[in-house]
Amino acid sequence: MDMPMSFYWSNQAIILFDGWSVQDATGMAFSVIGIICAGALFEGVKRLVGWVGKGKGMLVNRDTGDTSDPEERTPLLKSPPDVALTRKRKHMSHNAVLCRSRLRYHLAQSLLHVLQVVLAYCLMLVVMTYNGWLAIAVFLGAGLGYFVFFADMEIKA
Numbered sequence: 001m002d003m004p005m006s007f008y009w010s011n012q013a014i015i016l017f018d019g020w021s022v023q024d025a026t027g028m029a030f031s032v033i034g035i036i037c038a039g040a041l042f043e044g045v046k047r048l049v050g051w052v053g054k055g056k057g058m059l060v061n062r063d064t065g066d067t068s069d070p071e072e073r074t075p076l077l078k079s080p081p082d083v084a085l086t087r088k089r090k091h092m093s094h095n096a097v098l099c100r101s102r103l104r105y106h107l108a109q110s111l112l113h114v115l116q117v118v119l120a121y122c123l124m125l126v127v128m129t130y131n132g133w134l135a136i137a138v139f140l141g142a143g144l145g146y147f148v149f150f151a152d153m154e155i156k157a
Contacts, residue, residue, distance in 0.1 A: 004130045013131045016122060032137040035126055039141015040148065042119040045112055047149040052109045 011028045014021050015035075022028050123142075127135045 007130050007132045007135065009132045011133075013129055013134060015129060015134065016125055028133055032133055035123075035134060035137035036141035036144065038119060039123060039138050039143075040145030041141075042116065042123060043142060043145025044149045045116045045119060049109055049112045049116060052105055052112060055105055 011025045012023055013028070013031075015031055020031070022031050123138050127138050129135075
């Protein structure tokens with residue numbers, strides 16, 4: 001099969017792999033709907049990656065980032081060594097939990113990023129079929145997804 005080098009308008013196409021072969025208008029219509037959904041899903045995953053990143057950034061140390069012990073700053077009110085050691089252990093265990101939470105967020109964000117990249121390349125390959133209907137479906141899906149998933153963005157004039 002010759003690869004077209006300009007957009008064509010046909011109801012026949014092979015999309016991404018041999019098993020997804022469209023031969024009639026009904027098959028093309030269902031494929032267009034599926035590709036619109038995939039384009040919208042891409043925008044949703046993109047938004048989700050950013051949302052997970054914000055969640056990771058909101059993990060803050062309970063003592064507002066100040067890692068020093070308040071009793072170390074006021075030597076007159078110093079606790080016995082065993083109380084100070086217990087507080088340091090609590091602080092260290094809290095930091096370990098904070099680190100594990102950040103790692104989970106980062107892992108989730110990384111996996112979502114991989115999904116985003118896979119979707120992006122698949123959509124690019126759909127456009128590279130040069131079928132006009134399929135290309136329009138990718139563009140409509142991306143626009144629809146942006147409209148739905150980025151609707152709460154503030155517009156500043």
